[in-house]
Amino acid sequence: MSPQPSSTNPNSLKIQLAYQFLHNLNNLNSKRSNLATTHIRQRSNRVKIAAYASMAYVVGSRRAWSRAILRTIRNRRMLARNKRVDHKITHRPRSAKRRNPKRDYVDPNGNSGQEVKLRKLVPGVEKMDACGLLDETADYIKYLKTQVEVMKNLVDLYSTI
Amino acid sequence: MENEGNGNCSIFGMGIEGSEMNCFFNTNSMDQKDLFESALSSIVSSPSNSHHAVQFPCVGVGGGGESIVLRELIGRLGSICNSSEINGNNSSNNSCYNTPLNSPPKVVNMSITGHHQFPVDPSRFSTFGGKNELSHVIESGKLSRVSSNQSFKKMNKLSMELDESSVSETETGTGNGIGVKGQSNNANGRKRKVVAKGKGKETNAKDDKVVTEVEKEESDAKRSKSNEEKKSNEKSTEPPKDYIHVRARRGQATDSHSLAERVRREKISERMKFLQDLVPGCNKVTGKAVMLDEIINYVQSLQRQVEFLSMKLATVNPRMDASMEALLSKDMFQPQVSMPNIANPFDTSAQSFPYGFQSQLNGMVPDRPENQFSMNPLMAAMHRNSVIKPPHIDGFIEASTLWENDLQSVVKMALGQDQSQGFLGQMKVEL
Numbered sequence: 001m002s003p004q005p006s007s008t009n010p011n012s013l014k015i016q017l018a019y020q021f022l023h024n025l026n027n028l029n030s031k032r033s034n035l036a037t038t039h040i041r042q043r044s045n046r047v048k049i050a051a052y053a054s055m056a057y058v059v060g061s062r063r064a065w066s067r068a069i070l071r072t073i074r075n076r077r078m079l080a081r082n083k084r085v086d087h088k089i090t091h092r093p094r095s096a097k098r099r100n101p102k103r104d105y106v107d108p109n110g111n112s113g114q115e116v117k118l119r120k121l122v123p124g125v126e127k128m129d130a131c132g133l134l135d136e137t138a139d140y141i142k143y144l145k146t147q148v149e150v151m152k153n154l155v156d157l158y159s160t161i
Numbered sequence: 162m163e164n165e166g167n168g169n170c171s172i173f174g175m176g177i178e179g180s181e182m183n184c185f186f187n188t189n190s191m192d193q194k195d196l197f198e199s200a201l202s203s204i205v206s207s208p209s210n211s212h213h214a215v216q217f218p219c220v221g222v223g224g225g226g227e228s229i230v231l232r233e234l235i236g237r238l239g240s241i242c243n244s245s246e247i248n249g250n251n252s253s254n255n256s257c258y259n260t261p262l263n264s265p266p267k268v269v270n271m272s273i274t275g276h277h278q279f280p281v282d283p284s285r286f287s288t289f290g291g292k293n294e295l296s297h298v299i300e301s302g303k304l305s306r307v308s309s310n311q312s313f314k315k316m317n318k319l320s321m322e323l324d325e326s327s328v329s330e331t332e333t334g335t336g337n338g339i340g341v342k343g344q345s346n347n348a349n350g351r352k353r354k355v356v357a358k359g360k361g362k363e364t365n366a367k368d369d370k371v372v373t374e375v376e377k378e379e380s381d382a383k384r385s386k387s388n389e390e391k392k393s394n395e396k397s398t399e400p401p402k403d404y405i406h407v408r409a410r411r412g413q414a415t416d417s418h419s420l421a422e423r424v425r426r427e428k429i430s431e432r433m434k435f436l437q438d439l440v441p442g443c444n445k446v447t448g449k450a451v452m453l454d455e456i457i458n459y460v461q462s463l464q465r466q467v468e469f470l471s472m473k474l475a476t477v478n479p480r481m482d483a484s485m486e487a488l489l490s491k492d493m494f495q496p497q498v499s500m501p502n503i504a505n506p507f508d509t510s511a512q513s514f515p516y517g518f519q520s521q522l523n524g525m526v527p528d529r530p531e532n533q534f535s536m537n538p539l540m541a542a543m544h545r546n547s548v549i550k551p552p553h554i555d556g557f558i559e560a561s562t563l564w565e566n567d568l569q570s571v572v573k574m575a576l577g578q579d580q581s582q583g584f585l586g587q588m589k590v591e592l
Contacts, residue, residue, distance in 0.1 A: 048471035130425075141460060141463065
């Protein structure tokens, strides 16, 4: 998506993410109903979706997690378009933050509880092997970090104005 | 050496008394005398009470350091034999011999308990291969001891497991019927011959080969004992898998499956290291499980942060439409560093598409709201821009330094106005 995927440079990555994020935010909000009337939660949810979407857009289809996110977004949009709001997707577009209390639970596959947890956290790694899982996790963490920074800056900016 | 409760000694399982060892030594393997001699001498020098016979440690046959035990045993045997207490030894020997026979289950506990059961059955000796004469045994005991020692040593080293005992068994010769053999045999599943060896000298249950040799002379009576001893040896030998396991490892390494496993494990560890760098505070943590925990926590915390920040953004910026658009356009211009209307601090590459882009953006955005995500006009514009002027990418980097300032200015401008169309015009005003 980005003209030059210079994701190795954190600054450029940040900028790309920022652009994407703002763009998505804008689109998201403009599409939706009147901001003033929407509930704060809906708005925050939209922002959150925009954040994840921007992350995924910057990465494109290179990563499994970004592909999963894009897929979810498109599904969402399709469903919304079809007037069939699937709340499951809408409200949990990406990672389900389920707190699994059983850590030592072992899957039938022999996966420990931790691996399962990780799979639930990172989108799109359900069926990957452990090696790829770690790879995707690393990439996901990197983009998440940058996204969080971008958002922090934005919040600061907005709050100072 | 008392039987240090070494399960290993199970080979002797029965607390092979030194005297018993003599029996073992009565083997054919005289060729190894040399080795054994040396060993024997060392053993002899070792603290040897003539009473060892009773207390021979389980000769660690079963376990690590059994070689030492063996040596001691041998030494003791030697001393015993050498001493004039042959008779006494004999009796003890006999007893030793008997013990194993009598108490096969002792194998596990090498503690030389055998001695108390020496029914002294000289006839037994004979079973060992027809060399029952104690004297004979004793005479050859030394030699055999050496050999057996060696064999024992080997056994200890080679196979804490019963398998190895075969060596000792061979050493001990058929006559020894050392329980070792029996053990090894049993270990190997060849329970046949161990009998004779069953004396409780379960030298590491060595291979069948040894067993076979011994078998010939062993009596069936011993077999059972040796078998049992073997089993005990097996048990004893299993724990001390110090040096024996090399075999297993080597075997594993050569296996294609294990090789692949190894490669896979290395890859995973490599990724884990990379993750360690990513996740803050993971440098001190070692171990996959803890690392995974940390990673999971970190990902969760990051996601929570995103959620929280999005809520904050939603509250802080209620008017996201215009501001977002403005921001977008402003940001769009940034990479190009061409925002003539805006006091853009980056004027690096005067790429002024602002108007065009903005109109494009604005036009595109409302026209195809549904395709926003897929279209990504911003990105398209950026792409175009970049295509036209690759150097603009540098602008990104430059922009990054002034990111905050620029963004701030953009936001200010954006907030200042309500309409996206008039954005440009008002930007000047705002700044």
